[in-house]
Amino acid sequence: xxxxxxxxxxxxxxxxxxxxxxxxxxxxxxxxxxxxxxxxxxxxxxxxxxxxxxxxxxxxxxxxxxxxxxxxxxxxxxxxxxxxxxxxxxxxxxxxxxxxxxxxxxxxxxxxxxxxxxxxxxxxxxxxxxxxxxxxxxxxxxxxxxxxxxxxxxxxxxxxxxxxxxxxxxxxxxxxxxxxxxxxxxxxxxxxxxxxxxxxxxxxxxxxxxxxxxxxxxxxxxxxxxxxxxxxxxxxxxxxxxxxxxxxxxxxxxxxxxxxxxxxxxxxxxxxxxxxxxxxxxxxxxxxxxxxxxxxxxxxxxxxxxxxxxxxxxxxxxxxxxxxxxxxxxxxxxxxxxxxxxxxxxxxxxxxxxxxxxxxxxxxxxxxxxxxxxxxxxxxxxxxxxxxxxxxxxxxxxxxxxxxxxxxxxxxxxxxxxxxxxxxxxxxxxxxxxxxxxxxxxxxxxxxxxxxxxxxxxxxxxxxxxxxxxxx
Amino acid sequence: xxxxxxxxxxxxxxxxxxxxxxxxxxxxxxxxxxxxxxxxxxxxxxxxxxxxxxxxxxxxxxxxxxxxxxxxxxxxxxxxxxxxxxxxxxxxxxxxxxxxxxxxxxxxxxxxxxxxxxxxxxxxxxxxxxxxxxxxxxxxxxxxxxxxxxxxxxxxxxxxxxxxxxxxxxxxxxxxxxxxxxxxxxxxxxxxxxxxxxxxxxxxxxxxxxxxxxxxxxxxxxxxxxxxxxxxxxxxxxxxxxxxxxxxxxxxxxxxxxxxxxxxxxxxxxxxxxxxxxxxxxxxxxxxxxxxxxxxxxxxxxxxxxxxxxxxxxxxxxxxxxxxxxxxxxxxxxxxxxxxxxxxxxxxxxxxxxxxxxxxxxxxxxxxxxxxxxxxxxxxxxxxxxxxxxxxxxxxxxxxxxxxxxxxxxxxxxxxxxxxxxxxxxxxxxxxxxxxxxxxxxxxxxxxxxxxxxxxxxxxxxxxxxxxxxxx
Numbered sequence: 030x031x032x033x034x035x036x037x038x039x040x041x042x043x044x045x046x047x048x049x050x051x052x053x054x055x056x057x058x059x060x061x062x063x064x065x066x067x068x069x070x071x072x073x074x075x076x077x078x079x080x081x082x083x084x085x086x087x088x089x090x091x092x093x094x095x096x097x098x099x100x101x102x103x104x105x106x107x108x109x110x111x112x113x114x115x116x117x118x119x120x121x122x123x124x125x126x127x128x129x130x131x132x133x134x135x136x137x138x139x140x141x142x143x144x145x146x147x148x149x150x151x152x153x154x155x156x157x158x159x160x161x162x163x164x165x166x167x168x169x170x171x172x173x174x175x176x177x178x179x180x181x182x183x184x185x186x187x188x189x190x191x192x193x194x195x196x197x198x199x200x201x202x203x204x205x206x207x208x209x210x211x212x213x214x215x216x217x218x219x220x221x222x223x224x225x226x227x228x229x230x231x232x233x234x235x236x237x238x239x240x241x242x243x244x245x246x247x248x249x250x251x252x253x254x255x256x257x258x259x260x261x262x263x264x265x266x267x268x269x270x271x272x273x274x275x276x277x278x279x280x281x282x283x284x285x286x287x288x289x290x291x292x293x294x295x296x297x298x299x300x301x302x303x304x305x306x307x308x309x310x311x312x313x314x315x316x317x318x319x320x321x322x323x324x325x326x327x328x329x330x331x332x333x334x335x336x337x338x339x340x341x342x343x344x345x346x347x348x349x350x351x352x353x354x355x356x357x358x359x360x361x362x363x364x365x366x367x368x369x370x371x372x373x374x375x376x377x378x379x380x381x382x383x384x385x386x387x388x389x390x391x392x393x394x395x396x397x398x399x400x401x402x403x404x405x406x407x408x409x410x411x412x413x414x415x416x417x418x419x420x421x422x423x424x425x426x427x428x429x430x431x432x433x434x435x436x437x438x439x440x441x442x443x444x445x446x447x448x449x450x451x452x453x454x455x456x457x458x459x460x461x462x463x464x465x466x467x468x469x470x471x472x473x474x475x476x477x478x479x480x481x482x483x484x485x486x487x488x489x490x491x492x493x494x495x496x497x498x499x500x501x
Numbered sequence: 502x503x504x505x506x507x508x509x510x511x512x513x514x515x516x517x518x519x520x521x522x523x524x525x526x527x528x529x530x531x532x533x534x535x536x537x538x539x540x541x542x543x544x545x546x547x548x549x550x551x552x553x554x555x556x557x558x559x560x561x562x563x564x565x566x567x568x569x570x571x572x573x574x575x576x577x578x579x580x581x582x583x584x585x586x587x588x589x590x591x592x593x594x595x596x597x598x599x600x601x602x603x604x605x606x607x608x609x610x611x612x613x614x615x616x617x618x619x620x621x622x623x624x625x626x627x628x629x630x631x632x633x634x635x636x637x638x639x640x641x642x643x644x645x646x647x648x649x650x651x652x653x654x655x656x657x658x659x660x661x662x663x664x665x666x667x668x669x670x671x672x673x674x675x676x677x678x679x680x681x682x683x684x685x686x687x688x689x690x691x692x693x694x695x696x697x698x699x700x701x702x703x704x705x706x707x708x709x710x711x712x713x714x715x716x717x718x719x720x721x722x723x724x725x726x727x728x729x730x731x732x733x734x735x736x737x738x739x740x741x742x743x744x745x746x747x748x749x750x751x752x753x754x755x756x757x758x759x760x761x762x763x764x765x766x767x768x769x770x771x772x773x774x775x776x777x778x779x780x781x782x783x784x785x786x787x788x789x790x791x792x793x794x795x796x797x798x799x800x801x802x803x804x805x806x807x808x809x810x811x812x813x814x815x816x817x818x819x820x821x822x823x824x825x826x827x828x829x830x831x832x833x834x835x836x837x838x839x840x841x842x843x844x845x846x847x848x849x850x851x852x853x854x855x856x857x858x859x860x861x862x863x864x865x866x867x868x869x870x871x872x873x874x875x876x877x878x879x880x881x882x883x884x885x886x887x888x889x890x891x892x893x894x895x896x897x898x899x900x901x902x903x904x905x906x907x908x909x910x911x912x913x914x915x916x917x918x919x920x921x922x923x924x925x926x927x928x929x930x931x932x933x934x935x936x937x938x939x940x941x942x943x944x945x946x947x948x949x950x951x952x953x954x955x956x957x958x959x960x961x962x963x964x965x966x967x968x969x970x971x972x973x
Binding site: 134135136137138139178179180181185189190192193202206207208209210212213214215216217218219220221222223225226228229230234245246248269272273274275313315316319374375376377378406407408441442443444445446447448449450454457458461462463464465466468469471472473474475476487488 | 606607608609610611650651652653657661662664665674678679680681682684685686687688689690691692693694695697698700701702706717718720741744745746747785787788791846847848849850878879880913914915916917918919920921922926929930933934935936937938940941943944945946947948959960
């Protein structure tokens with residue numbers, strides 16, 4: 030189905046009468062929902078529905094199903110592989126107004142939130158409970174969006190990803206039915222794991238409207254360390270040994286020399302321009318001290334130097350600013366350029382090799398691209414600073430990205446550790462999954478037979494937009 | 502389809518010519534594969550195929566598909582809810598001869614095994630690597646079976662269940678196609694989480710032939726403790742506070758007074774006959790000491806007494822023997838009786854209430870049933886010691902089980918924390934999952950349209966045994 034400019038008049042009328050001013054079809058609002066933070070081209074929806082409840086989301090999806098209109102769920106628009114572009118037109122359902130923390134079960138270390146609650150909002154809400162939600166993908170993303178994309182980030186090495194931290198979901202299916210998956214129990218063996226099926230399905234199987242999340246006690250002590258290495262190899266090998274030693278670090282981030290240079294320029298820091306590891310330790314006072322000493326012994330062994338250390342919160346924040354500002358400092362390396370952000374994840378035994386080959390590849394491709402990684406998980410990012418209007422450069426960017434993916438797959442890794450598939454990684458799923466891809470398509474067809482849920486993302490299906498009923 | 506006594510002659514011939522002596526149709530072998538360790542009635546398959554490779558399993562499943570013959574995967578037969586009974590006849594595929602550890606990636610803390618490798622076999626194999634696989638459901642189950650049933654057990658409170666510890670699978674689908682899911686990378690956001698879909702699907706979506714598993718470094722120090730309480734309530738409340746405090750205990754097991762009495766009689770121990778907690782701590786020397794002290798402080802607060810402590814392996818084994826022999830010591834409470842084992846899992850805040858009400862219910866039902874629990878997860882078991890020929894008693898057993906499940910569901914829990922659905926918990930899935938159950942059926946239909954994979958387990962489908970081709 031070719032994307033249309035306007036919603037069908039009858040659908041528009043029905044949505045307007047149920048949502049009133051919360052159905053928007055102005056160009057400004059549609060353009061604001063036309064893309065995520067990625068380099069992928071914008072594609073505006075025909076309208077945007079700002080829903081306020083699961084029931085409203087369900088009624089909206091049901092109407093779209095009747096008219097064969099695609100539905101794209103939208104949280105904060107901070108995804109990185111073209112997840113929200115309305116490639117086939119349709120209605121964008123913005124869940125930002127579903128921003129209520131429904132309940133916090135402090136005794137059970139879990140909570141239930143509406144999908145539009147962001148991770149920072151949740152942590153602010155939790156402040157007085159002594160609990161926190163650790164998953165931190167960088168952006169202040171919505172927890173529905175983080176579930177839909179199976180987000181992870183800096184804390185995943187200790188706390189896992191959204192895969193491990195979502196206990197249950199409320200989902201609006203393609204025909205408007207509402208289901209609950211999972212629940213409040215810590216584990217269950219009662220039937221198929223639908224929760225994990227929807228986590229990471231990127232809105233292609235349904236619209237997530239509520240999320241049940243694990244919570245953790247705020248550690249008694251948190252401390253941070255920074256350590257530079259003469260060679261990338263030493264830094265990555267230190268990480269490998271730290272992980273293999275079972276030291277329960279909360280964060281291990283790598284910034285390569287290109288990134289450290291960018292951070293110094295952008296933030297006015299005077300870090301040595303070398304591959305640098307950032308650590309965070311969570312635990313009791315003695316536990317943290319023990320972890321830190323063990324890490325220090327390992328980094329010393331691999332040529333680590335310029336060790337900095339911080340325990341008080343302001344000092345820790347200052348230390349981590351270099352990591353947090355990685356994206357904007359990289360972007361500032363070239364004026365009027367965008368960031369083409371890509372990520373892969375490999376078994377940690379291959380991480381050194383994969384990062385070194387990738388660094389060489391970026392440099393030989395005459396591209397500017399810092400490497401930043403959640404290296405404790407074998408996951409790293411390349412942020413290529415590109416001029417999107419330079420066709421030759423973009424060609425080199427696409428070629429480099431493809432080589433990166435194929436390198437990771439050849440090492441037993443995955444084409445994306447945390448950004449997701451969207452449109453950007455679709456082409457590589459056959460290489461990664463083989464015939465499993467057909468099973469994913471079978472499941473998509475079973476749950477969304479008319480391919481109306483975020484069509485064109487994750488999987489290419491044959492048809493889009495066939496009405497469920499005789500509606501025009 | 503009614504169960505038939507014999508395989509169709511053509512199918513028998515084809516299987517015989519490919520498997521030779523490894524196709525068995527003798528009554529003795531069929532009876533040996535007719536049931537698991539549960540109280541559910543036996544139902545022998547028409548034959549048993551002892552396959553030796555994924556290719557052989559695939560060829561066997563393909564043949565069965567052609568003839569519309571059900572396929573039941575069989576590991577060690579140690580499941581507890583009627584998972585392997587051939588309710589509709591068919592061919593049992595025994596994976597016990599697929600018992601090769603394919604590779605150990607020590608640097609990446611993972612390994613790949615054939616489905617028939619048992620957990621003890623794997624840990625024996627790993628002995629010299631400094632690594633171990635922690636999931637311990639009690640029985641020396643096969644890792645394929647543990648994956649298929651989403652097993653967990655005593656270590657799950659620290660290391661998670663099979664859900665968290667399976668990285669990838671090789672699966673033979675209903676039509677004989679072979680797929681690989683997941684892989685060696687620690688995390689991935691590349692498409693639908695098929696691994697988690699097959700984990701816990703109990704052979705109803707495909708036959709698992711290989712498993713990629715996470716491994717862990719053997720802790721520097723392991724120590725164990727035992728502590729008795731005057732009241733069940735004190736014991737469970739102590740557990741709740743230990744979990745909420747974030748103390749990373751490796752095991753917390755509860756044995757109630759009925760179980761402790763049984764253990765004393767069976768093993769000749771002289772434990773006080775009171776609700777008792779068994780602990781295990783893993784970590785560095787100082788970490789373990791710190792954990793143990795924190796736990797001791799909490800158990801003191803809740804009236805714990807008779808604290809015993811062990812660090813050396815033989816002493817630890819002796820301490821844990823009471824827990825390990827729980828099943829057989831319970832069984833020995835009545836002669837010529839069987840054990841009807843059931844389990845539920847609730848949010849930990851409701852655990853005290855749920856266990857106390859259940860204890861009262863068992864006693865008022867005039868049944869003998871110790872309670873043993875992986876209480877750190879909110880999961881507990883009732884082992885009812887029953888005379889299966891006593892219809893009145895069995896009626897009380899079924900009624901008690903149903904009340905137990907409904908009690909757990911009313912508290913936000915699940916009808917099974919770890920035993921799985923099999924046939925025993927099928928009736929409760931609608932109450933637990935509501936309309937989600939229809940989605941599970943949609944997925945089952947998409948992957949196994951003719952309901953040939955372990956039919957009658959987890960989900961009731963409308964038809965069974967329609968041939969895929971025109972074969973008789």
